[in-house]
Amino acid sequence: MATGQVTVLGGGLAGAEAAYQAARRGASVRLYEMRPEAGTAMHEGSLLAELTGSACFGPEQPDRATGLLIHELRRLGSVILQAADATAIIRDAVLCVDRRAFAEHVTQVIEEHPGIELVRAEAAPTPAETPVVVATGPMTTPLAARAIFKFTGHEFGFYYGACEPLLAADSLNESRIWSQARFDEGEPIYRNCAMDEEQLGRFLAILAEHGNGLPEGVRAADVFHEYRPLEVAAADGEKPLNASRLSAGGFTEPATGRQPAAVCQLCPDDAARTVWRAVNMHTGLPPSQQRRLIGEVAGLEGAEFLRHGRLHRAVCLNAPLVLGPTYELAQRRGVFIAGALTGVVGYTAAAASGWLAGVNAARRLEAAEPVALPETSLCGAMAQAMIGANGARSRPFAVNFGMLPADEAGVEGTKDQRRLAKAERALASLAQFCEDNALGPAGPGTTES
Numbered sequence: 252m253a254t255g256q257v258t259v260l261g262g263g264l265a266g267a268e269a270a271y272q273a274a275r276r277g278a279s280v281r282l283y284e285m286r287p288e289a290g291t292a293m294h295e296g297s298l299l300a301e302l303t304g305s306a307c308f309g310p311e312q313p314d315r316a317t318g319l320l321i322h323e324l325r326r327l328g329s330v331i332l333q334a335a336d337a338t339a340i341i342r343d344a345v346l347c348v349d350r351r352a353f354a355e356h357v358t359q360v361i362e363e364h365p366g367i368e369l370v371r372a373e374a375a376p377t378p379a380e381t382p383v384v385v386a387t388g389p390m391t392t393p394l395a396a397r398a399i400f401k402f403t404g405h406e407f408g409f410y411y412g413a414c415e416p417l418l419a420a421d422s423l424n425e426s427r428i429w430s431q432a433r434f435d436e437g438e439p440i441y442r443n444c445a446m447d448e449e450q451l452g453r454f455l456a457i458l459a460e461h462g463n464g465l466p467e468g469v470r471a472a473d474v475f476h477e478y479r480p481l482e483v484a485a486a487d488g489e490k491p492l493n494a495s496r497l498s499a500g501g502f503t504e505p506a507t508g509r510q511p512a513a514v515c516q517l518c519p520d521d522a523a524r525t526v527w528r529a530v531n532m533h534t535g536l537p538p539s540q541q542r543r544l545i546g547e548v549a550g551l552e553g554a555e556f557l558r559h560g561r562l563h564r565a566v567c568l569n570a571p572l573v574l575g576p577t578y579e580l581a582q583r584r585g586v587f588i589a590g591a592l593t594g595v596v597g598y599t600a601a602a603a604s605g606w607l608a609g610v611n612a613a614r615r616l617e618a619a620e621p622v623a624l625p626e627t628s629l630c631g632a633m634a635q636a637m638i639g640a641n642g643a644r645s646r647p648f649a650v651n652f653g654m655l656p657a658d659e660a661g662v663e664g665t666k667d668q669r670r671l672a673k674a675e676r677a678l679a680s681l682a683q684f685c686e687d688n689a690l691g692p693a694g695p696g697t698t699e700s
């Protein structure tokens with residue numbers, strides 16, 4: 252067991268996970284989270300682990316990248332996954348949580364943990380205070396950024412991304428909204444709103460008025476693809492919006508009995524279904540223009556925005572130059588970086604990096620060397636990809652199945668069967684890793700705090 256103090260900066264997904272894992276291993280943890288004293292452009296409340304984009308962790312099947320990460324995190328005893336499981340409102344196909352309940356759950360676990368002291372203040376890493384995990388996220392404050400720069404000597408990278416609007420349920424015109432799974436395959440997860448040809452034409456015309464909508468000097472290439480605003484996608488013109496993110500394929504609008512020209516889907520954001528997220532409607536347009544745009548969608552004409560879409564500038568380190576697969580800075584022993592700051596993108600990826608950074612910070616207290624996760628697990632393969640094992644990378648990246656090494660046993664079968672075999676291998680390698688490093692076992696259903 253570790254004795255001594257671990258400092259964690261940032262109470263987002265990665266920081267909360269790191270704090271919890273270090274404390275679980277006996278460290279006294281001081282966790283700095285600057286909100287609500289000073290907000291960020293992206294975070295709205297004072298809760299820890301605020302989900303700043305959607306409230307979805309992605310597909311949950313183990314043959315999908317986020318799904319495998321979800322399964323791996325459960326196996327590792329992740330507090331973020333425990334919170335997600337406890338507050339899930341959609342399961343199986345995708346794991347979506349009640350946004351507020353999720354953050355409240357994490358906040359409560361951290362606040363009540365006897366080994367964690369939560370300090371509501373902005374902080375920066377110092378050479379005197381190690382081990383430290385820096386998990387200050389895409390909105391890292393200049394104070395912390397300057398301190399990290401002193402350690403690494405390398406400039407930060409940056410990228411842009413937008414989030415989707417959140418709409419009030421009682422402002423929607425229910426008579427125009429229907430539930431149906433695409434091609435009627437499986438249970439409907441989302442609700443659907445149609446656009447006919449004329450509405451779609453006006454919708455596209457509004458987007459065209461704004462060009463790509465990006466601030467002057469920002470290039471479309473600086474935008475992270477998964478969080479690309481509608482206006483950038485439309486200006487890019489690579490694929491029409493109604494053939495990609497607003498595709499109506501496989502839907503029949505009950506009011507007309509026909510397939511509409513485009514479909515905007517709504518995903519619940521809370522258990523009571525009082526808030527709905529406009530799926531794939533990422534935008535950074537001015538609020539008045541967003542209202543015009545969404546107003547073209549049948550059923551959303553009078554929608555009240557509880558959160559407008561917003562474009563954010565996010566920062567990240569040049570991980571291949573400064574980080575190892577243990578998340579420790581190459582130039583500074585005892586300083587670990589986790590979460591979006593490393594360049595990994597996505598809630599599960601943030602939690603996975605926080606998990607290992609927290610474990611390794613506690614190991615430094617025990618005078619043990621930090622460890623890397625097995626490359627046959629997706630958490631481990633992600634860390635390797637982050638530091639550029641597959642070619643130097645200074646850009647943010649999403650986890651994908653292709654990061655996993657080929658199966659030496661050469662499993663035969665369909666793509667799905669090969670993926671499932673890799674997923675089994677990944678989970679087995681993590682179980683072995685935990686056993687070898689006295690880190691578990693922490694199997695599914697672990698609720699220790």
Ligand SMILES: Cc1cc2nc3c(=O)[nH]c(=O)nc-3n(C[C@H](O)[C@H](O)[C@H](O)COP(=O)(O)OP(=O)(O)OC[C@H]3O[C@@H](n4cnc5c(N)ncnc54)[C@H](O)[C@@H]3O)c2cc1C
Nearest residue numbers: 261263264265285304305373374387388412590591597598
């Ligand atoms: C525009 C955009 C949209 C996104 N949408 C999604 C999505 O829909 N789904 C998804 O899976 N991922 C999404 N992501 C990625 C996601 O934000 C990150 O992967 C994840 O939230 C990062 O977690 P984190 O813990 O690193 O950072 P955060 O969750 O941002 O946490 C960092 C915390 O550090 C605090 N902090 C900052 N500086 C300091 C300081 N100096 N001292 C103390 N505290 C500090 C902040 O207040 C914050 O609470 C999106 C990213 C962007 C940029």
